[in-house]
Amino acid sequence: MIEGSTLVLNRSYVPVHVTSIKRAICLVFKGLAKIVDQQYQVYDFKSWSELSVSKNDEQVSMTEKVIRVPRVIMLQCYNKVPRRNVRFSRENIYLRDNNTCQYCGHAFKRQNINIDHVIPLSQGGETDWTNVVCSCIACNSKKGGRTPQQAGMTLLRRPAVPQYSLFMEISPKDRLYDLWHVYMNPVDFAYWNLDLKK
Numbered sequence: 001m002i003e004g005s006t007l008v009l010n011r012s013y014v015p016v017h018v019t020s021i022k023r024a025i026c027l028v029f030k031g032l033a034k035i036v037d038q039q040y041q042v043y044d045f046k047s048w049s050e051l052s053v054s055k056n057d058e059q060v061s062m063t064e065k066v067i068r069v070p071r072v073i074m075l076q077c078y079n080k081v082p083r084r085n086v087r088f089s090r091e092n093i094y095l096r097d098n099n100t101c102q103y104c105g106h107a108f109k110r111q112n113i114n115i116d117h118v119i120p121l122s123q124g125g126e127t128d129w130t131n132v133v134c135s136c137i138a139c140n141s142k143k144g145g146r147t148p149q150q151a152g153m154t155l156l157r158r159p160a161v162p163q164y165s166l167f168m169e170i171s172p173k174d175r176l177y178d179l180w181h182v183y184m185n186p187v188d189f190a191y192w193n194l195d196l197k198k
């Protein structure tokens with residue numbers, strides 16, 4: 001199966017999700033979604049599968065024929081933007097803190113950032129959104145096994161559960177599809193580019 005993902009829009013062209021190509025084709029096949037192309041033309045499964053497939057098109061083999069890869073689909077009966085929880089992951093902690101040490105305020109490359117437990121595990125701190133922050137190696141070693149207060153250090157801001165952003169679902173590889181950019185919020189988009197530069 002072809003690599004990468006498909007962007008899922010609701011009927012107002014708002015991106016709500018990212019899914020596998022296989023699942024996207026399945027949704028279209030069942031009539032739950034339609035495919036959107038570069039020219040914003042909308043296709044059901046039949047009309048999409050009748051499109052000719054040229055050498056330059058990304059393609060996927062179905063049992064009977066080869067079709068173009070759908071990179072954007074639109075759900076047919078769903079207009080709400082779902083509320084979601086942001087996955088608690090290392091990657092998303094970097095995104096929330098913008099690769100910035102929460103003690104000295106400097107931005108670093110990811111390989112030079114540690115994830116710091118604000119209240120150390122040894123003092124009963126938890127591993128969750130409200131107790132972990134990005135920290136540079138220098139600040140991290142200065143702080144050692146102490147709380148910020150004990151170490152005489154201050155946090156830039158109190159760590160919290162971040163707001164959901166579709167970007168937290170999108171893998172760096174998938175960020176390259178030009179076809180997706182038009183649907184993305186410019187604020188998110190700026191954030192995304194910032195992230196790529198580092």
Ligand SMILES: [Zn+2]
Pocket residue numbers: 101102103104105106135136137138139140
């Ligand atoms: Zn620092």
